[in-house]
Amino acid sequence: MRFDVVIAGGSVAGLLCAREISSNGFSVLVIEEDYEIGTPEHCGGLVSIAGLEELGVIPFRKTFDHMIESATITSPNGNNFTINSKKQKVAEISRRELDKQIAFQAQKNGATIKVRTSFQELTDTGIRTNEENIDCKIFVDARGVxxxxxxxxxxxxxxxxxxIYANWIKKGKVEVIFDQEKYPGFFAWIIPSNEGKGKVGVAGKGINVSEAIDMFLKEKGEFSTIRKIFAPIWIKGPIKNFVEGKTIIIGDAAGQAKPTTAGGIFTSGMGGVYAGQAISKFLKTNNKTDLDEYQKRWMNRFGKEFEKQTLARKILERIDNNTINKLFDSVTPEITKEISEKDDFDFHTGSIIKLLGLKGSIKTAQTLIGGEIKKLLS
Ligand SMILES: Cc1cc2nc3c(=O)[nH]c(=O)nc-3n(C[C@H](O)[C@H](O)[C@H](O)COP(=O)(O)OP(=O)(O)OC[C@H]3O[C@@H](n4cnc5c(N)ncnc54)[C@H](O)[C@@H]3O)c2cc1C
Incomplete structure (x- = not known):
């Protein structure tokens, strides 16, 4: 078997990359080791409508669940504030359906998709899967974390x-809960998919996430569990080289998920789009610099924002519950109003800077974590 391009990983990045390559008339095979595209769904499904549009996806009715209206952020001592997110136009979608929708786009353009087929290793002329050797000019690694x-x-x-199903989950209302003792360096979240149903999650450094989520749910009240997913997330930002000879690394595999929240539908998806366009150009010209364009474009678009998000993450990793409680005390209604009205879901370090009190009345953050803050602002 021979293809111009073989892509390992049939999720958002791999499938978008395949769509771009096949739309330029080149032969492309996507291999997915799971038995179904979109499964297992390991995603909260939060994505901006602007992001989806840029990815070239208008969600089918099956894909789109509902719009998010607000996000309530809670501190370790139970104080909270709410951002009205209507202007940011953030949707909660079904990842299972989104991935299938992109697979359909790719297939219509001429791509071939095979499930239950896993990448094993590179060979001199292409790759070896669990079934056979396949020759290709370019191999794309889209295998995620x-x-x-x-x-x-x-x-x-x-x-x-x-x-879960639980009557305390409210349609349109996302919740984020900080507690450095329970979820060090990260947070717990509730993402509704409708009234009374949604996804509840926790992540953190060095914790037993199974125990942490059980504890979280116990404190919240009654619920029924419909599905459990355990998955690693990457929070260190982009890897150094997206292009290694004829191997192109895209999506979460290239560290393209946000260092703050690990959200990557948009940023990892754009990695797939940019890589697909660069590979198509390379296949026409055979000029290696065309492949390098992929990393340049992605870094131009997201590099600065990801650097700032990495700094914000470093700050979160260093502060304790007491400091977080104090920071929450400095959040004024003017700050939440400004974030609600002006900020961008995909480029959100502007919101973080405002929340850290830099534009608010109390400069708590500067006193507590001065050095890092200066870098975040520069
Ligand atoms: C709990 C959780 C919640 C999240 N919530 C959100 C959210 O709300 N919003 C958001 O934007 N992002 C969210 N994300 C992140 C988002 O899911 C990822 O950024 C996105 O899926 C990355 O897409 P990808 O194509 O790069 O990789 P993945 O989606 O990880 O896909 C990689 C694919 O490669 C396949 N694969 C692996 N090894 C092989 C192999 N050897 N051969 C063939 N195939 C292989 C896998 O089966 C998988 O299908 C969340 C992540 C987690 C873990």
Whole structure:
């Protein structure tokens, strides 16, 4: 068997990459080791409508669940504030359906998709799968965080996400809960998929996520569990080289998920789009600099924002519950109003800077974590 391009990983990044390559008339095979595209769904499904549009996806009715209206952020001592997110136009979608929708786009353009087929290793002329050898000019690694585990474990956190039914889940209302003792360096979250149902998750450094999520749910009240997912998340930002000879690394495998929240539908998806366009150009010209364009474009678009998000993450890793409680005390209604009206879900360090009190009345953050803050602002 021979293809111009073989892509390992049939999720958002791999499938978007395949869509771009096949739309330029080149032969492309996507191999997915699971038995179904979109499964297992290990995602909260939060994505901006602007992000989806840029990815070239108008969600089918089956894909789109509902719009998010607000996000309530809670501190360790139970104080909270709410951001009205209507202007940011954030949707909660079904990842299972989104991935299938992109697979359909790719297939219509001419791509071939095979499930239950896993990448094993590179060969001199292409790759070896669990079934056979396949020759290709370019190999794309879109295997998600599992590809990073062998390279660097230090940027990986464990996460647990349960899909549950509970009458305390409110349609349109996301919740984020900080507690450095329970979820060090990360947070717990509730993402509704409708009234009374949604996804509840926790992640953190060095914790037993199964125990942490059980404790969280116990404190919240009655619920029924429909599905349990345990998955690693990557929070260290982009890897150094997206292009290694004729191997192109995209999506979470290239560290393209946000260092603050590990959200990656948009940013990892754009990695797939940019890589697909660069590979198509390379296949026409055979000019290696065309492949390098992929990393340049992604870094131009997201590099600065990811650097700032990495700094914000470092701040979160250093502060304790007491400091977080104090920071929450300095959040004024003017700050939440400004974030609600002006900020961007995909480029959200602006919101973090405002929340850290830099534009608010109390400069708590500067006193507590001065050095890092200066870098975050520069
Ligand atoms: C709990 C959780 C919640 C999240 N919530 C959100 C959210 O609300 N919003 C958001 O934007 N992002 C969220 N994310 C992140 C988002 O899911 C990822 O950024 C996104 O899925 C990355 O897409 P990808 O294509 O790069 O990789 P993945 O989606 O990880 O896909 C990699 C694919 O490669 C396949 N694969 C692995 N090894 C092989 C192999 N050897 N051969 C063939 N195939 C292989 C896997 O089966 C998988 O299908 C969340 C992540 C987690 C873990």
């Amino acid at each position: 599992s590809s990073l585990i062998h390279k660097d474990r230090t940027g990986i956190l464990s996460s647990a996400q349960y899909e």
